[in-house]
Amino acid sequence: MKDEIQISKLEMALIVGIIGCLLLATWELGNLMVTDWFMNWVAQNPFTNKRVILYGIAFLMSILGMGIAINTINKEKRFIYAINRSLLWYGSLLLMSTISIFVFDCLPEVAAGITGALIFTLVIYLLQKKYFNQERILKIRREKGQCPACGSGIHRDDHFCSNCGTEIEHLCHACGGHNLIYNRFCKECGTDLRLKPIF
Numbered sequence: 001m002k003d004e005i006q007i008s009k010l011e012m013a014l015i016v017g018i019i020g021c022l023l024l025a026t027w028e029l030g031n032l033m034v035t036d037w038f039m040n041w042v043a044q045n046p047f048t049n050k051r052v053i054l055y056g057i058a059f060l061m062s063i064l065g066m067g068i069a070i071n072t073i074n075k076e077k078r079f080i081y082a083i084n085r086s087l088l089w090y091g092s093l094l095l096m097s098t099i100s101i102f103v104f105d106c107l108p109e110v111a112a113g114i115t116g117a118l119i120f121t122l123v124i125y126l127l128q129k130k131y132f133n134q135e136r137i138l139k140i141r142r143e144k145g146q147c148p149a150c151g152s153g154i155h156r157d158d159h160f161c162s163n164c165g166t167e168i169e170h171l172c173h174a175c176g177g178h179n180l181i182y183n184r185f186c187k188e189c190g191t192d193l194r195l196k197p198i199f
Helices: 009-037 039-044 046-071 078-106 109-130 134-143
Strands: 169-171 178-180
Touching (some): 009 046, 009 078, 039 046
16 A cells, blocks of 8 residues: 555544444444334334344445455555445444344353354454455555564665564565565566575
8 A cells, every 4th residue: 555545543533433423323224124114024023023134234234344345445545545444344343243242142141152252263363364464464564664574664675674684675586686575476577486496
């Protein structure tokens, strides 16, 4: 991501506001559907039908929010970047809270606690594998002008960090081209940088 797209503290506060408003709107939409729009259907079987509406709306909106965010994750316009973060956190928080409420609503307390812990562990694993893996973190730090190892400020043409000595760029063993440490293939000749040279 380009440096000019970094989110300011004011924008972050507004993003938190957007997330709160979207969460409130989602839960109020579910309550409105239960109490007004589909009250006759809910009255036929209040326990089941009410939960179908509330959980259905929550799951649908969380998947929609995260789907839009994932499809716009690489957009480099400042506005889209901010909205993307809002939708990603909205969808994630809504999904986690809905799963938690569903688990505690439908299972005995002990089973609910164990199931909830397993679900959150799975969510953390999936998020780290998809969005917070080592290669992505290295790339984000480098693009922000930070050392991948210690986070100190570096210049675009530095090959090593002046604070910790970590290699930031390495040479291609085939053509001698400069490549960032997370590159898998040489940007000059396409050589696989993960393979060791044979002498």
